[in-house]
Amino acid sequence: MKITTENIRVNFQAKEILKGISIETRDKELVGIIGPNGSGKSTLLKCIYRVLKADSGAVYLDGEELYAMNAKSSAKKMAVVAQHNYYNFDFSAREVVLMGRAPHKKTLERDNADDYRIVEEALKTVQMDKFADRSFSTLSGGEQQRVILARALAQQTPALILDEPTNHLDITHQIMLMKLVKNLDVTVISAIHDLNIAAAYCDRIYVLKDGVLEGEGTPGEVLTPELIRRIYKVESEVVYDSQGKMHILFL
Numbered sequence: 001m002k003i004t005t006e007n008i009r010v011n012f013q014a015k016e017i018l019k020g021i022s023i024e025t026r027d028k029e030l031v032g033i034i035g036p037n038g039s040g041k042s043t044l045l046k047c048i049y050r051v052l053k054a055d056s057g058a059v060y061l062d063g064e065e066l067y068a069m070n071a072k073s074s075a076k077k078m079a080v081v082a083q084h085n086y087y088n089f090d091f092s093a094r095e096v097v098l099m100g101r102a103p104h105k106k107t108l109e110r111d112n113a114d115d116y117r118i119v120e121e122a123l124k125t126v127q128m129d130k131f132a133d134r135s136f137s138t139l140s141g142g143e144q145q146r147v148i149l150a151r152a153l154a155q156q157t158p159a160l161i162l163d164e165p166t167n168h169l170d171i172t173h174q175i176m177l178m179k180l181v182k183n184l185d186v187t188v189i190s191a192i193h194d195l196n197i198a199a200a201y202c203d204r205i206y207v208l209k210d211g212v213l214e215g216e217g218t219p220g221e222v223l224t225p226e227l228i229r230r231i232y233k234v235e236s237e238v239v240y241d242s243q244g245k246m247h248i249l250f251l
């Protein structure tokens with residue numbers, strides 16, 4: 001699925017947070033959004049996953065304007081792993097993942113054997129099947145993050161929107177998550193802080209700073225010492241290992 005944003009503008013309290021952002025993913029591409037704290041990454045993603053309506057501009061899913069479709073239709077097209085997940089009720093991990101099946105159900109339709117099978121598979125995929133009956137609120141930050149990823153997998157959408165998905169995860173689970181989403185064969189847009197993670201897994205990267213796009217291209221094109229200095233005010237060196245993988249060293 002192709003996701004396009006066209007000239008997205010967002011203001012909060014008379015301050016312009018996004019100043020006309022146009023991005024485009026190709027089908028099944030993993031696109032990273034990088035940029036310093038407060039640059040507008042989450043705000044852009046919120047406009048895409050429909051919790052925030054931009055002041056102007058538009059989002060298109062495969063050419064169809066987001067608000068021309070109902071919320072259920074867009075939830076069949078994209079699943080979200082956001083930064084903060086709170087539930088007011090004490091759901092188990094399995095119940096949280098089952099929520100991913102909701103867009104596929106008619107009103108009051110009960111969960112069936114297929115739904116439960118999909119949920120169990122999703123929990124296994126993120127290595128959280130042993131925690132299925134645990135109360136979500138008692139899980140650690142990283143465990144919660146993996147359950148939320150399982151919920152997104154259970155939603156079985158052609159696109160995933162991830163807001164700093166490796167936040168809270170140890171290195172094993174960071175790599176697990178990025179490998180997993182890379183191999184899903186769906187379109188992914190992800191805000192990413194770790195530039196080495198972005199370099200290793202993104203097909204393309206957009207760079208945001210102060211609500212403006214400052215760069216776009218493959219990791220090799222974008223993640224140069226010049227850009228890193230300009231955007232983050234940090235000196236760095238880009239090296240390639242024996243397998244040709246790029247690594248950014250911060251000096």
Ligand SMILES: Nc1ncnc2c1ncn2[C@@H]1O[C@H](COP(=O)(O)OP(=O)(O)OP(=O)(O)O)[C@@H](O)[C@H]1O
Nearest residue numbers: 012013017035036037038039040041042043044191
């Ligand atoms: N509801 C809001 N009201 C006022 N200001 C907001 C609101 N939401 C976000 N902002 C401001 O908009 C700017 C962009 O925030 P956003 O969360 O999009 O940045 P980010 O790039 O995702 O940052 P981080 O890397 O820290 O997660 C920040 O200065 C933030 O304080």
